[in-house]
Amino acid sequence: MKTSLIASAALLALIPLGAMAQDRTLTISVYAFAQDDFKTLVYDPFEKQCGCKLVVETGNSVERLAKMEANKANPAVDMAVVSMADALSASRKGLVERIDPSKLTNFEKLYDLAKDPNGDGMSVGYTFYATSIAYRSDKMKIESWADLLKPEYVGHVAFPNVTTNQGPPALYMLGLALGTDTSDLKGPIEAVGEKKDDIVTFYEKSSQLVQLMQQEEIWAAPIGRFSWAGFTKLDLPIAWATPKEGQTGGMNVMVVTKGSKNQDLALQFMDFWLSTDIQTKLAEKLIDSPANKEVKVSEAAANNLTYGEETAKTLKLIPSAAALDNRDAWLKEWNDKVGQ
């Protein structure tokens, strides 16, 4: 993080020199994940196409939102990718611009759920993911989200912390399995709280889980599909569950910063990222599941992605407004019932 900031600061300091060769500079803020691949597949080709300079900042969604708010008067970033809920938060705080779909040639190629995820015209989805349960098929059978809390299984389960992107969706599905369908998540949080001493850990980063599964510390965990590839590399019988309540998930979206002086260039970059060619390349590398419905990938890649129109339609996503309005209450409820 620090290195990225220093690198970004250094790049910003060099802009006057670079400006002699390249007049336009676009600053984007993205997740730190797979940046080497992004550079090769997205950033370098875009720089070549636009004849501009791309400055890349990395960090998580909340950090990005905090920076955008701090720099509201003088935006340092032109375009950012954030979670759906953070995009709505940015929209409510007046930090982002309305996106004109007519300026995105690839807009109509997107799945419907990615076109305007929050229904406010302020963001466009570029990747979505399913969340389900990865489990040891030789040790257990998962047919319902409630199976995670069965006495014979719960001592081998890692559950996402409510503070992670996977936490609330997993709790929502657990709630459905337990017969409650409310966005306050009180029922499932209470159910998890009753088993908190048995559950192996409440994970913060899905990257921890591969090691825990390899060491047989855990047999099952709700995960996002983007983490699945790591499990398939283990020499263990691990399956992706299709619980009867269905799968949940999430979406990452693109936004344009309000007051950015490079809005046209930002839209040009977004359009490039949403193109069939780039989305296919990212999908084949198993980096992002495509939001562009024209993308066709190999069967091997499709098996490791959240892929296809049917999958996109069946995902039970928590609406951003519900996530945003309940976030503090979820954390309080979780800390009361599970955290102590």
Next chain:
Amino acid sequence: MFQNRAEALALALPAAVFAAVVFLLPVSILLSESFRLQGAWTLSAYGDFFSGTLNRTVFIRTFKLGLEVTAVSAIIGYAAAFAIVNLPPKGKGRMIGLVTLPLMISPVARTYAWIVILGRTGIVNQAVTGMGLSDGPLRLLFTETAVFIGLLQLFLPLMILSLISALENMPKDAIPAARVLGANWFQVFWKVILPLTREGLVVGGTLVFTGSLTAYITPAVLGGSKVLMLETLLYQQVSVANNFVSASVIAFMLIVMSFAANILLKRLATARNKR
């Protein structure tokens, strides 16, 4: 050493300005957040923080673990340092190198190693089940014990190095003299070694205690959210709840606890010195 006070101050000025600009100023601004609510100065953020059961539990746990790690590292540290200073020069150098070696390895790597060691299929559980001490693997990871072990391993070298330095500065004939006069080993330690090495203990104790309070990666990896500590709670407040006031309260408490530990240890050392 300096001809006048102004010369000394002039030499210290660049470092003082640097520290003020990059540390004191931003930290003061951050901490002031915890005393301001809607433009008015108030202590209500502290009242709100301590009114939560979870927050109180986390505060007590962090303080208790800090004390436990410091106490145990002092006991192990004295034994190890005493053994090392009594080695011949070549052996002493090698042992100091071994103590220093972990400090050259990233705390992240050192902490992740414990996941392998303390896991269900790790060395400890293999030994326990192999010796028939338990029917099945013990749950060691994601417990307070795991966090304690991780922190102890992380900061023990600092205590050992501080005590080695202190023991080397001790008069060589102090221990034989006490023994000749009839003191047993406990009396030798309590009445001779401890008073003469108190500076090393203060330095080591402060480093270990403040390090244990403020370490993030070890409690996060070995304890997770099942063993929340003040620093993991602080991260949660900033990165999830976006609650900078609560985060400032925690940051302020961590700073106060660190300074208090240093002052207390110095006082204890001075008190023993006066007796």
